[in-house]
Amino acid sequence: MRMTEYYRKWAIGPLRDYEACREYAHTIGAMRNTRPGMSRNHYLDHVDAISFIYDWKGRENIYISIAAYNPEKEIKGYPYLYFDFDCPENPELAISKGLEFARSVKNRYAAHPVTYLSGFKGLGVIIPLKTYVDWDTYTALWRTLIQPYNYLGKLIDTNVLDRRRLHRIPYTYNIKKGVRRLSRLISLNRQIIRPGEFDWDNYEPLDPGQVAIYRIKAELPLPRPIYLGGSKHRMKKLLPRKIEDLANTDSVPPCIRNIIDTMIKSGDIDHYARLVLVWYLKWTGFTVDNVVDFYRRYAKDYNERITRYQVEYAFGLKGSRKNYLMPSCRWMKEHGLCLECGWDRNPITYTYSKALVNEEIKELFYRIVRSKAIHV
Ligand code: SF4
Structure with a gap:
């Protein structure tokens, strides 16, 4: 009874939609290690889903869709966001980075993700939503949340960005090559959560309206106007001198605004996002001290010596002394x-085309670009 109720909670999802169907799938021959990759899919309401799960649990892998459907098999919407942290060579790394990401979402938006061990090599992170969202909103939210923690795309399975994606149901078995392990829910501090303890009420949903989704077309710089006399700069505004203000400035591209905003709100963006931000700030005229001060104000793991060295390195003042471009x-x-956002050139030229930036720095940037015959 306890397990039945537990599985029903997954079937109806965080929005408790008893009318919704979900797509379910089971593998074929996972226990005997035959026919790898083969599976069978079904659209089931919450009643049929329970018998489906009991039929296959322990014998095959069982998956549920991220989408909710109506009985005509049309997508109603997405009740949560799903992230898959995966690292076959180092599952512990995937798990710790996944939990780090989940904790940062909690810090940034006060939303509480559901986290579960996949059984073998990683962690599933599910962020319940306050309302169903459509696919465009799902992808925009997904990208915006993960971008500052993407670890150069190495630990996140980007294949999950598929409108018909399915994921493992926690407390079913992960079966590989005839070996099976139970997938378990865990808390953000790694305590096991038993099925009877699970309830969507324990997980504060994310309000999609809280997340700044950068509306791409509106963000793109307009074609250059033709100036009839006067300065060509008169249409451009100066870039704010406070790094925090860049997060709300439309001459800063969305990728950079999101990194700054996340740093301010959660203080723990990943190394590469930090590095990219340093290069952006360097090429828009901020100094080493400006950047170090910013990290001192917000980085939870701030260390003066290491930060200064890394920033000076990125500015080309230490180590290989290379003048790194954005x-x-x-x-x-x-x-x-x-x-x-569709700019598809270089985030720095996005800003150069919209804001007034120190001419010497801009000139230097273009000079290096020309010398390397790079297209920006
Ligand atoms: S297209 Fe370029 S400027 Fe736009 S979000 Fe992507 S990296 Fe940033």
């Missing part, structure tokens, strides 16, 4: 740091 949008995309 990475291109392509690089940002390849490393999971792009929020797909």
Whole structure:
């Protein structure tokens, strides 16, 4: 009875939608290690889902869709966001980074993610939502939340960004090559949560309206106006001199605004997001001291010596003394740091085209670009 109620909670989801169907799948031959990759899918309401789960639990892998459907198999919406932290070589790393991400979402938005061990090599993170969202909103929320913690795209399975994605139901078995392990719910501080203790009420949902989703088209710089006399700069505004203010400035691209905003609110963005921010600040005229002061104000793990060294290194003043450019949008995309605003050149030229930036710095940037024959 206890398990039946538990599985029903997953079927109806955090919005307690008893009318909804979910797509379920079971593998074929996982215990005998035959026909890898084969599975069978079904659309089930919460009543049929229970018998489906009992039929296959322990014999096959069982999955549930991230989407909720109506009985005509049309998507009603998405009741939660799903993230899969996965590292076959180092499952512990995936688990600790997944929990770190979940804790940061809690700090930033006061939303409480559900976390579960997948059984073998990673962690599932589910962020319940206050309302159903459509697919466009789902992807925008997903990207915005994960971007400052993407670890260069290495630990996050980006294949989960699929409108028909399914995920393992916690407290079913993960079966691989004939070996099975139970997937278990855990708390953000790694305590096991038993099925009878689970309830969506224990997890504060995320209000999608709280997350700044950067509306891409509106963000893009307009085509350059033709100036009939006067300065071509007169249409541009000066960039704010306070780093915090950049998070609300539309001449700063969404990828950078999101990193700054996350740093201010949670204080624990990942190393690469920090590095990208340093390069952006360097090429928009901020000094080493400005950047170090910013990290001193917000980074939870702040260490004066290490931070100063890393910032000076990124500015080309220490170590290899290379004058690092701001990475291109392509690089940002390849490393999971792009929020797909459509600029597709270089985040720094986004700002150069919209705001007044120190001319010498800008000139230097373009000079290096020309010398390397890079297209920006
Ligand atoms: S396209 Fe470029 S500027 Fe726009 S979000 Fe992606 S990396 Fe940033």
